[in-house]
Amino acid sequence: MDRRNAPPGFATRAIHLGYDPATAEGALTPPIYMTSTYAFESAEAGGEMFAGQRAGYVYGRTKNPTQTLLEARMASLEGAEAALALASGMGAIAATAWSLLAAGDRVVIDRTLYGSTYAFFTQGLVRYGVEVAVADLTDPEATAEALRPGTRMVYFETPANPNLRVIDIAAVAAAARAGGAAVVVDNTFATPALQRPLEHGADLVLHSATKYLGGHGDLLGGIVAGRAETIARIRGTGLRWMTGATLSPLNAFLILRGLKTLELRMERHCAAATRLAALLAGHPAVARVAYPGLAEGAAADVVRRQMAGHGGLVACELRGGMAAGLRVMNALRLVTRAVSLGDAETLVQHPASMTHAAYPPEERARHGITDGLIRFSVGLETVEDILADVTRALDAA
Numbered sequence: 001m002d003r004r005n006a007p008p009g010f011a012t013r014a015i016h017l018g019y020d021p022a023t024a025e026g027a028l029t030p031p032i033y034m035t036s037t038y039a040f041e042s043a044e045a046g047g048e049m050f051a052g053q054r055a056g057y058v059y060g061r062t063k064n065p066t067q068t069l070l071e072a073r074m075a076s077l078e079g080a081e082a083a084l085a086l087a088s089g090m091g092a093i094a095a096t097a098w099s100l101l102a103a104g105d106r107v108v109i110d111r112t113l114y115g116s117t118y119a120f121f122t123q124g125l126v127r128y129g130v131e132v133a134v135a136d137l138t139d140p141e142a143t144a145e146a147l148r149p150g151t152r153m154v155y156f157e158t159p160a161n162p163n164l165r166v167i168d169i170a171a172v173a174a175a176a177r178a179g180g181a182a183v184v185v186d187n188t189f190a191t192p193a194l195q196r197p198l199e200h201g202a203d204l205v206l207h208s209a210t211k212y213l214g215g216h217g218d219l220l221g222g223i224v225a226g227r228a229e230t231i232a233r234i235r236g237t238g239l240r241w242m243t244g245a246t247l248s249p250l251n252a253f254l255i256l257r258g259l260k261t262l263e264l265r266m267e268r269h270c271a272a273a274t275r276l277a278a279l280l281a282g283h284p285a286v287a288r289v290a291y292p293g294l295a296e297g298a299a300a301d302v303v304r305r306q307m308a309g310h311g312g313l314v315a316c317e318l319r320g321g322m323a324a325g326l327r328v329m330n331a332l333r334l335v336t337r338a339v340s341l342g343d344a345e346t347l348v349q350h351p352a353s354m355t356h357a358a359y360p361p362e363e364r365a366r367h368g369i370t371d372g373l374i375r376f377s378v379g380l381e382t383v384e385d386i387l388a389d390v391t392r393a394l395d396a397a
Helices: 010-016 045-051 065-079 089-100 115-128 142-147 169-178 228-243 247-260 263-282 297-306 321-331 362-367 383-396
Strands: 082-086 106-110 131-135 151-157 184-185 204-209 222-224 285-288 313-318 347-349 375-378
Touching: 010 065, 010 247, 065 106, 065 247, 082 089, 082 297, 089 115, 089 151, 089 204, 089 222, 115 131, 115 151, 115 297, 131 263, 142 169, 142 228, 151 169, 169 184, 169 297, 204 362, 247 263, 263 285, 263 313, 263 383, 297 313, 313 321, 313 383, 321 375, 347 383
Parallel strands: 106 131, 106 151, 151 184, 184 204
Antiparallel strands: 082 222, 204 222, 285 313, 313 375, 347 375
């Protein structure tokens, strides 16, 4: 195919967009602007910047040139008008919610979320007069029932943490739009390399950049992307006034570095996770495997429509419950017991006692986060070594 007049591809934009080495003494790699404050060419120019009448940098809490480049690339990769980088994924969630919601508003969240996100909505926001309703957003009837008048926001993850439930973004967006609610999707597990929620009707997309975007387990960061007007509001309110969740210039640089290999890494993560999911599905110690590539029926149709790959996370429920899960985890030699994901290293964690301990036990049971569930983040090691280690641990259990 002749691409001479085609727009740049995903990896090309992740590596080149928004930077010309000629603007930085020819440096191939964009510089890190390690400064907290900026000088004005005149007193009048400074006043105009504070008044929003002139573009420029005032103070590092709200904007930094290294951060600006990261935001431009993330906006492009997600197909958004603009993006905002913050200090963590939770910082992105909190800044977004504090900017767009007020006392008396109503939010609908999916029943399966990362534990700290679930706590933020159900224990945090409710303290300030925001009504939070929990619904199964994979169920069209439950979704329609939850979206009562007055709902301002619908929030969900897909695939969801930790059991990898897949939600139909287009269907939820259509239902929410009818009632005037904004749809916010956490795209951390898929990344824009595999899924772009804005293309399916979402209003905002968020990431914990700590995970696949950074890719090396050496930073904290968050991203929110969407319409320019909304992002400006989150920057000016949620970041500047409400949270101060400023991303450091060094971490912005590290995420930019991670984006350069994102597409390539996601291909490797997906390929290895597919093989691990097949191994787990065939092992007698495993009762059930959760992986988008193994979805069936309507869920499989959703995966085909909105995902270009199945991701690097695999969850499984072991026969024998929590005791079996802990035995398997403790028998692993190569796979590391740790709660994050998206790193070069393969990681394993026990959601019920770790990342989702914020859920009351009865809520975990109702939402499918069982005591026997363990979640693998499949890394970039030689895949045969990963499979051998997991097989040895399962056999021992």
